[in-house]
Amino acid sequence: MREYLKLYIDGQWVEPVALKTLDVINPANEEVAGKIALGAEADVDKAVKAARKAFATWSQTTREERLDVMQRVLAEYQKRFGDLANAVTEEMGAPASLAQRAQVPAGMGHLATAIGILKDFKFEEDRGATMIVKEPIGVCSFITPWNWPLNQIMCKVAPALATGCTMVLKPSEVAPFTGQIFAEIMHEAGVPAGVFNMVHGDGLGVGVPLSTHPEVDMVSFTGSTRAGIEVAKNAAPTVKRVHQELGGKSPNIVLDDDVFAKSVAGGVRQIMTNSGQSCNAPTRMLVPSKRMDEAIAVAKEAAAQVTVGDPTGNAMLGPVVSKTQWDKIQDLIQKGIDEGATLVAGGTGRPEGLDKGYYVKPTVFANVTNEMTIAKEEIFGPVLSILGYDTLEQAIEVGNDTEYGLAAYVQAEDLSKARDVAKKLRAGQVSINGGGGDMMAPFGGYKMSGNGREWGDFGFHEFLETKAILGYAPKQEA
Incomplete structure (x- = not known):
């Protein structure tokens, strides 16, 4: 010790x-x-x-x-x-x-x-x-x-x-x-x-x-x-x-194109990194409403592939940092259920087989609205909210409809469209198609x-x- x-x-x-x-x-x-x-x-x-x-x-x-x-x-x-x-x-x-x-x-x-x-x-x-x-x-x-x-x-x-x-x-x-x-x-x-x-x-x-x-x-x-x-x-x-x-409640806007499934799966994996304990995590995924069912299927499969367990082993996801954080995350997951979001994966309680340690199930909600608690509050855990949009202008409006503005994300096959969306997002750092890792880029x-x-x-x-x-x-x- x-x-x-x-x-x-x-x-x-x-x-x-x-x-x-x-x-x-x-x-x-x-x-x-x-x-x-x-x-x-x-x-x-x-x-x-x-x-x-x-x-x-x-x-x-x-x-x-x-x-x-x-x-x-x-x-x-x-x-x-x-x-x-x-x-x-x-x-x-x-x-x-x-x-x-x-x-x-x-x-x-x-x-x-x-x-x-x-x-x-x-x-x-x-x-x-x-x-x-x-x-x-x-x-x-x-x-x-x-x-x-x-x-x-x-x-x-x-x-x-x-x-x-x-x-x-x-x-x-x-x-x-x-x-x-x-x-x-x-x-x-x-x-x-x-x-x-x-x-x-x-x-x-x-x-x-x-x-x-x-x-x-x-x-x-x-x-x-x-x-x-x-x-x-x-x-x-x-x-x-x-x-x-x-804090942050970063939007991740996924455009309607041929790389949609790849973008959704990548967004799920990214929110699970570090057990979701990153202030710039892409916690609100915005997808075209007409493709919500497809997003649910892809996200469910991606979440199922996330392994949870002993951080000294080969698990992708370790515990969250403390009982205080675990309790807060559990309360917010329950609020998501109570407020009518669709639980796609995960939920309350520890993952199966883990009866000790502050482990959280990789959790995905769909059909979330921006008025729900899970879309507004920073959860700081492996919890993703998927929201639908009808037009790209609406997606940008919803993406900016938050008291936070730390980071934002755009996924698109058409780079010119992605750049246009990125310029309209009110955040200190916007990542296009997974672009990141630049230590010369300002962060705030x-x-x-x-x-x-x-x-x-x-x-x-x-x-x-x-x-x-x-x-x-x-x-x-x-």
């Missing part, structure tokens, strides 16, 4: 001011997998002050100095690849294949991308007699989720390091093992003391102090819209920058899906202030 009872502050592993612990549950077997120390306001204060002190020197480092540190971090990350993959599977139930193929590589990819960007990034620009300077914003607090833990840690840490910011990380207390190992990586890589700090804890004990602390210049939060609103409220009195990547949402963008050079700008130095260039003699 893992025991992580220290916090990482100012380049050292330190005891919390007052030791309080939390058990971490393995969602596959519901047993205690480890124990972490829970930090508190006093620990946050120590970490923020360490970051503030380090900012004075780290912000003045050269591009080459920061590149050297980041390349050392990448080397250490690669050394711990296996440890990170095992931790992801143990803490949040991602199948081993997904952990090795996507979860761990995602973090590594963001770091490698940031290194490449930093080599040529322009921090200064001449505009006549004025110099425009991009400077690090300062001390940043990062509050990260459990569903893609390394992806979300690194898409904040990497650009912050690259731009000269210092930081305090609060990884999810539900899935903290990867955060712990990541802090070990940063230590072994020789990141200067105080540049990176990590405080384990929950939202009330650590998240709130990180959002309210007057010496924090920016808070970057990834999680639910409800929690994101609270972070923004807490940050408002100190007028710090707030970056949020929040419209509406209640958040503000700001992560990934690539767009992520760099979130961590920079803009200064105009007038009269920088000497005036020319007449």
Whole structure:
């Protein structure tokens, strides 16, 4: 059993001011997998002050100095690849294949991308007699989720390091093992003391102090819209920058063409990835009403092929992360049944043969209307809603009829039609025919899906202030 009872502050592993612990549950077997120390306001204060002190020197480092540190971090990350993959599977139930193929590589990819960007990034620009300077914003607090833990840690840490910011990380207390190992990586890589700090804890004990602390210049939060609103409220009195990547209820518009069946099956498989625990998951599939019966048949067959079981084995679908999430998903599945949607596959309860662990049946509803709860609320589980449309204009209208705007998807044989639909969807990222995996593409949402963008050079700008130095260039003699 893992025991992580220290916090990482100012380049050292330190005891919390007052030791309080939390058990971490393995969602596959519901047993205690480890124990972490829970930090508190006093620990946050120590970490923020360490970051503030380090900012004075780290912000003045050269591009080459920061590149050297980041390349050392990448080397250490690669050394711990296996440890990170095992931790992801143990803490949040991602199948081993997904952990090795996507979860761990995602973090590594963001770091490698940031290194490449930093080599040529322009921090200064001449505009006549004025110099425009991009400077690090300062001390940043990062509050990260459990569903893609390394992806979300690194898409904040990497650009912050690259731009000269210092930081305090609060990884999810539900899935903290990867955060712990990541802090070990940063230590072994020789990141200067105080540049990176990590405080384990929950939202009330650590998240709130990180959002309210007057010496924090920016808070970057990834999680639910409800929690994101609270972070923004807490940050408002100190007028710090707030970056949020929040919830989603992404439409997946399937056009009426010869690849219809392939598109429907692919949409089912995609929603099942990571047990549906992705904020950008294509949870609302829109199909032509006249082909609803065909969509039901294809979706039922695709869902039946999804295997559920022990994430350390060969199952495609592991458990969801916690009993809290399992209960919420079960309630929403029942609401779908009660409100009259057609249950195509799955339903309430655990899959057959699994009497322990937070496993959810791969579930598909059809004949869903956009007024139903399952079409409006973010379920965050392996649950797909299929809605019908009569015209493409109606599909776009329904697709946009949500308080969210994180992602959207279009499936079409005719690329020109797909492009036209994509341009009309109100979402921060739209994928055509499975296009994805571009770490240079900005990631973030419209509406209640958040503000700001992560990934690539767009992520760099979130961590920079803009200064105009007038009269920088000497005036020319007449």
